[in-house]
Amino acid sequence: MSSAFKFKNFTSKLLAFLLILSSSHGAYVPKVNSDTDVIIIGAGPAGVAAATKLDQQGINVKVFEANEWIGGRVHSIKFGDAWVDLGAEWCHGEKENIVFDLMKESQVLQHPNYTFEMAVSDGHIVDEEFSTQLFTIFDELFTPDGARNSTVEDSVGTYFTKWAYHTFNLYVLSSEGAFSWFEPAALSDYKDCDGDHAITWNGLGYKTILDKLMANFDQKKINLLTVVKQITFDEDKDQVTVLLATGEKHTAKHVIFTPSLGVLKHDHKSLFQPPLPQRKVEAIEALGIGAVMKVMLHFPEHWWATNGSFSGYSFVWTQEDRDTLATQYRKGPYRNNLSWLTNFMGMYRVEQNPKVLSCWFTGEFVPEIETMSDDILLDGINFTINKFLGKKYNVQQPDDFRKSAWYSNEFVRGTYSYQTLASRKIQNPSANVILSQPILNKDNIPRILFAGEATHPRFYSTVHGAIESGFREADRLIEIIKH
Numbered sequence: 001m002s003s004a005f006k007f008k009n010f011t012s013k014l015l016a017f018l019l020i021l022s023s024s025h026g027a028y029v030p031k032v033n034s035d036t037d038v039i040i041i042g043a044g045p046a047g048v049a050a051a052t053k054l055d056q057q058g059i060n061v062k063v064f065e066a067n068e069w070i071g072g073r074v075h076s077i078k079f080g081d082a083w084v085d086l087g088a089e090w091c092h093g094e095k096e097n098i099v100f101d102l103m104k105e106s107q108v109l110q111h112p113n114y115t116f117e118m119a120v121s122d123g124h125i126v127d128e129e130f131s132t133q134l135f136t137i138f139d140e141l142f143t144p145d146g147a148r149n150s151t152v153e154d155s156v157g158t159y160f161t162k163w164a165y166h167t168f169n170l171y172v173l174s175s176e177g178a179f180s181w182f183e184p185a186a187l188s189d190y191k192d193c194d195g196d197h198a199i200t201w202n203g204l205g206y207k208t209i210l211d212k213l214m215a216n217f218d219q220k221k222i223n224l225l226t227v228v229k230q231i232t233f234d235e236d237k238d239q240v241t242v243l244l245a246t247g248e249k250h251t252a253k254h255v256i257f258t259p260s261l262g263v264l265k266h267d268h269k270s271l272f273q274p275p276l277p278q279r280k281v282e283a284i285e286a287l288g289i290g291a292v293m294k295v296m297l298h299f300p301e302h303w304w305a306t307n308g309s310f311s312g313y314s315f316v317w318t319q320e321d322r323d324t325l326a327t328q329y330r331k332g333p334y335r336n337n338l339s340w341l342t343n344f345m346g347m348y349r350v351e352q353n354p355k356v357l358s359c360w361f362t363g364e365f366v367p368e369i370e371t372m373s374d375d376i377l378l379d380g381i382n383f384t385i386n387k388f389l390g391k392k393y394n395v396q397q398p399d400d401f402r403k404s405a406w407y408s409n410e411f412v413r414g415t416y417s418y419q420t421l422a423s424r425k426i427q428n429p430s431a432n433v434i435l436s437q438p439i440l441n442k443d444n445i446p447r448i449l450f451a452g453e454a455t456h457p458r459f460y461s462t463v464h465g466a467i468e469s470g471f472r473e474a475d476r477l478i479e480i481i482k483h
Ligand SMILES: Cc1cc2nc3c(=O)[nH]c(=O)nc-3n(C[C@H](O)[C@H](O)[C@H](O)COP(=O)(O)OP(=O)(O)OC[C@H]3O[C@@H](n4cnc5c(N)ncnc54)[C@H](O)[C@@H]3O)c2cc1C
Pocket: 041, 042, 043, 044, 045, 046, 047, 064, 065, 066, 067, 071, 072, 073, 074, 086, 087, 088, 089, 090, 091, 092, 226, 227, 228, 229, 258, 259, 260, 263, 292, 293, 294, 404, 406, 410, 411, 412, 414, 415, 416, 451, 452, 453, 454, 460, 461, 462, 463, 464, 466
């Protein structure tokens, strides 16, 4: 070990020690802060919704957020000519959708009417009308109330089994956020809101909804980079204690816990003292969460299709290319002779950002793709784009990029939840409802409450579900505190 390394290690320990000293006003005694009615853990859509609603009622709130931004899996960043979304991007539906309801008067929401071109790895582009027809069939088969009577023409069927099967697989994985399409249950409680499912934000990003919620909220009540390590609850006491990673302790009458199902799966044993009830643990273990990954590419010039209806390319690997890709392209992970590049689902245009394309990866390689070197990631992306589109376009190299890493972020650990076959065995109430049930004290007063997308019985996996769940738990407390 080099002396430089030892010195660095020693200095960081010394700094940490000094920090602990200063945060406890000179003596190494953890400070207990107890001036809060409600502590909210997490400043994603659910946490922000709960905090703003309680705050409007004059209830004293404090929010602890481990990451450095407000929004959780809503993460809009400035890139290229506009805001782009590394997380949630589209408002899914117009009826019974709280996001749409809150924003419909604002003129921000746009209806771009997406149509995808199917690009095949042998270099040809499938006729637009034909690929639209295929995607319509995908959609009809895939919706929960799927058109069971839809017929598949012979030629379409042949095409489907030969090439589009793999595309459909990736399409399902992007929608469910699972690593394998054998994990999500075909029948689920998920409810589609009627109306347009791909409503966009006119280049302002999904964060616009959070700005709207926080319009009259003092954002100083949100403590960023503040990691909660443990929530301790004694049913005989009227308060819950929250221990931060710094060693600081905070108490409140109620705590609303909003971190993801991924965080609960990984950390529930260390996070809750006493441990969560067995029923809740079973629900946490049975529900599913996987990951998708986005890579935003900025190009010096717009080199791809310019027709008005163009939205993006869906990549269809021929069986031959799938079988031989691991030998055609050796860099990065591959398993069972399958390359990580087969998880590159396609790419699409981004609102108000004419030089940006958003690439999507879905499937079992996503955790490894998130953590691979940027050099290999960009090299593999360039290889794939050239393979699919190089015959038709003068493909350029990107001059900038941004990537998401939801699965490897220890405070998220996945993208969105889904119901598995195991979770479907838990009924009346469902696993999602069990997840949402608060922990009560001996007088049946809720002390630890649970919000977040996975706690919504029908709109789990979405921002509108997360916001509704935050409002739900705020209402539960307003009822108790105000009456
Ligand atoms: C790539 C991607 C695309 C998506 N696309 C869409 C879409 O188009 N439309 C849609 O409706 N939904 C979409 N979603 C889903 C949507 O983003 C989520 O359902 C929603 O953001 C969940 O909100 P939440 O508040 O429940 O959880 P989160 O957003 O995960 O918020 C929880 C917060 O808790 C914090 N936290 C975790 N642990 C701790 C701790 N120990 N201490 C303190 N803080 C902690 C986290 O940092 C996080 O900020 C997408 C998600 C992803 C990742």
